[in-house]
Amino acid sequence: MKLPMTGGCLCGAVRYEISARPVRMVNCHCRSCQKCSGSAYLALLFVPDSALKVAGSYREHPTIAASGNTVYRAFCTQCGTPLFGRNSAFTQLRPVVAMTLDDPGLYHPELDMWVADAQPWDTMNPDLPKYPGNFW
Ligand SMILES: [Zn+2]
Numbered sequence: 001m002k003l004p005m006t007g008g009c010l011c012g013a014v015r016y017e018i019s020a021r022p023v024r025m026v027n028c029h030c031r032s033c034q035k036c037s038g039s040a041y042l043a044l045l046f047v048p049d050s051a052l053k054v055a056g057s058y059r060e061h062p063t064i065a066a067s068g069n070t071v072y073r074a075f076c077t078q079c080g081t082p083l084f085g086r087n088s089a090f091t092q093l094r095p096v097v098a099m100t101l102d103d104p105g106l107y108h109p110e111l112d113m114w115v116a117d118a119q120p121w122d123t124m125n126p127d128l129p130k131y132p133g134n135f136w
């Protein structure tokens, strides 16, 4: 994998760089990911916090996760693209929305999580490990 990986929002106002290999690549089927993406799941890269560098204006929207932790999801203030997040309890890892990479082909899903929330029409790769909730 060539580093850094680069990405950004739909309008280009927010750009980011990831300077380390992702620790995990995860399809999250939770209701919050469904709502904020408008889709069946979010493809997420979990990267070390120190490896994520962001330029541009974004707004964080806090929600209380099923775990009781606060998840802050960052959206571009101009175009609303969901970009990345942070969890109040796991500050060392940051989820980044894989579809905002300049080359989303770099994403290779390793597992499905929150499959208990998945919609019946959400087709998953049967070969990937499945977790009813969080994978950790
Ligand atoms: Zn934007």
Ligand SMILES: [Zn+2]
Pocket: 028, 029, 030, 031, 032, 033, 034, 042, 114
């Ligand atoms: Zn989720």
